[in-house]
Amino acid sequence: MAEIDWKEARRYLGLHRPGGRVDEPLEEALRSCGAELLAAARPRAVWRHFPLTVENGTVTCAGMTIPSAHLSRHLNGCGEVYLFTATLGAETDRLLRRCAVTQVSRAVILQACAASLLENYCDECCDGLAREAAPEGLFLRPRFSPGYGDFPIAFQRPLLEALEAPRRIGLTATEAMMLTPTKSVTALVGLSPTPWCPPTGCAACGKTDCAFRKG
């Protein structure tokens, strides 16, 4: 099973900022929250690949026609795409809710651990897909999710439906297109014959005043 990336989890908590001291009670809380999360989480993912066309700022795949300049740019040059979803499951949400009632400090730490665990788990899944694609001379693009840039968040539902995510991994979207369970990801992952060049991660994001921005 995927592990928590502690460096990332600590960064989400702001512990990378100078000035403070991570004392023993906090270290102990980090350790025990990590163990509690790993005991509760049931990471699951489902993906499928589809042919893809990108034309005039519109992406077409899996029965979806997505008007999005950002997504078009991101998938430019790809002939196929993976629809990808992953979740840590309902138990993780229950654990977070329980801690929000009893000890918010732990809820905050668990949130950070869960975010980092989920990210790590998605990376592991995608690394596997990249290894499968490599012999065919195909490269994986980074994940791009509904709600990023101008990719309309309303595509959560058709994306989930195309993968039968509700019945296969218990992942659903609310009326406002929030994912439930909350610690979940939906994304498009492009497959292209050329390696990925444009900037990824924080450098690709327009939110320059983000507290977690790297570099």
Place this chain on the structure above:
Amino acid sequence: MDIREELARRVLLFDGGMGTMLQAAGLPAGHEPELWNLERPDAVRAVHAQYLAAGADIVTTNTFGANAVKLSGHPVEEVVTAGVTLARQAVDAHGGGFVALDLGPTGRLLRPMGDLDFEDAVSAYAPAVRAGAAARADLVLIETMSDLYEAKAAVLSAKENCDLPVFVSVTLDETGRMLTGGDLSAAVALLEGLGVDAIGLNCGLGPEQMAERFPELCALTSLPTFLQPNAGLPECVDGCTHFRVGPEDFAAAMAGLVRTGLRAAGGCCGTTPDHIRALSAACRDLPALPVTPKGRTWVSSYARTVVFGSDPVVIGERINPTGKPRLKEALRAGDMDYVLRLAIEQQEKGAQVLDVNVGLPEVDEPALLPRTVEELQAVTDLPLQIDTNHPGAMAAAMRRYNGRPLVNSVSGKAESMAAVFPLLKKYGGAAIALTLDENGIPATAEARLAIARKIIDTAAGYGIPKEDLIFDPLALTISADQSAAAVTLETVSRITRELGCRTSLGVSNVSFGLPRREAVNAAFFLLALEHGLSAAILNPSSAPMLDALRAFRALRGLDPSCQDYIAAMAGETAPVPAPPAAGLDLGAAVERGLKESAVAAARAALDRGEAPMDLIHSGLIPALDRVGAAFETGKLYLPQLLMSAEAAKAVFELLRGVLTVEGDRPAAKATVVLSTVKGDVHDIGKNIVKVLLENYGYQVVDLGKDVSPRAVTDAVVAEHAALCGLSALMTTTVGAMEETVALLRREAPWCKVMVGGAVLTADYARRMGADFYGKDAMSDVRYADGVTEAH
């Protein structure tokens, strides 16, 4: 012909997969298969005909997603009427067979995990059920359920909108769990309680994996079983899902299960008419083995079952306001978190079921009880005992409850039985039955037994078996009547032996009016256990009671290798890390975020005679100020700030218990209404702000997450709140935040509005008309202080 009679006589065969057959006929990806009932009726009818020709007794309509949530925007009734009619036509043409109205999940998660209200889920299935019954379906098949709560909604909808038999199948993963955490026993307990006619498994697993789960299913249920596995586990090849188990292997595996008691078999994803043909050849002539009633007394939550038998069950009593001023105050103030903490604490202390009573003269119990049940089920997986005298509140709470509830209580009074038994029949569960009637509590065991017999007979008239009754023979105080305990014990023993029923007691009444009550309670408890008591309602924090129980279980051979006893006692004797209060004063303990030490220091100070208000003003408040300043200057991290806040909160809670007279307490600085806005389900930010504001002396009204502009505004007006805090995490919910601000401006112009959340900026907040943008929780506290000082 009623399918239930047919199923009692012979093994029946379902059909196989529908989706893959339609795809093979040209159904495009992303197109709703159900719409083909209207667009391509011939193709759908042809699938049914193929399965009937292959030997299926039951064909399943092409209506899996035909509910008002999933198929919104399309005419559900029309789609269902067409779907049932097509199946009916195929059956008529074939010359026999049953039509199963197929109902699948809504694709949405119900509250409190998701945002679909339970009643909306019930309503979502109603049009399909009515249309399906009108079009002459023979049964309702609710299938591929991966959430028990949704299954309950679908079953209620079926039962309330038609008289057809209801079959339900759930989907398990390879670990034997449902996607929302339920296991097989929780599924059987709930579904049997709702009165379904057959229970099965479908999808998710292949025949081999399902075979591993089948013995457990048979051991649990008193109903006929059915299985519809996939043709193996899905394998992804070239981006397409394939199922590898061929017809012969599939049929052989299923025939093996029929020989061990399976009563109906079919297929799910990847199965074809060829699979059903092979299945028919292999199973057609096998005898239908009898189904044995299990006679179990049990209750459940969505994920856990508790059986009342030889191993005694602890029912936690603390969520009951009688004699508990702090809980009364919390219920009146709508402080649900306090109630939830009581639940979690009792679970940690060893409770297996939690009593839930929120009855106070000034609360709206029919509204509050189901809400409390729903909120409790978001934080605990313990089964709940719904405790109320109000039939309306009982009905509402049983309906909302995710599981098979325990109900407290029914008695031998005609009025009580007439109110409770119809509910028990409809929603399932077990009831605590008090051996009293219109004439009060009889003085003798014989007379109490007579009432018990009357209750059993009356219940039977409603179709409720005696195992769904747990008798409370009532403990009366021995300080008034020396024979009281003996009569109760005799009644326990005779109900167990002569009536074959389970018993429960509120033990502590026995010592009323005596000193050192726990000594008497623990001794009486042991005696009652020895007389066959199967459950007790008690305070799980009471060490003498729990110790007595643990010792009893070890002595009685109910605790293999005395493991539970040893584990519990190890917790008692383990060295406490860093002895609390060792030299630390209150302020230092709070600053370092050490909750136990802070409480111990406060206790020691109170013992020394220091005044509670002095502790607040000279200990807590200065420490919180230092902590707040250290956070603002980057010397403390957020988790540390919160750990200090929690230490302070624990001390406030202790002092609150000491300052019992409300007037003695420090007055709240102001009332603040907090919520996460409509559409947003992420509430961590709001929860952080809440803890800090409470620490700094504010009365916080927490409306939770996904709260409409109207609800926020109504609360602000009702409380005449000086300040309202709104949180939104996603750009998509910022619109709801703007609406809320606008409504507040119109209807609560006095109220200052502060906003926060990951996607907001100070500029954005200003543009939407908020008074303040909180970049973190401390800044909200500072702003609140500014507002209240200005007043």
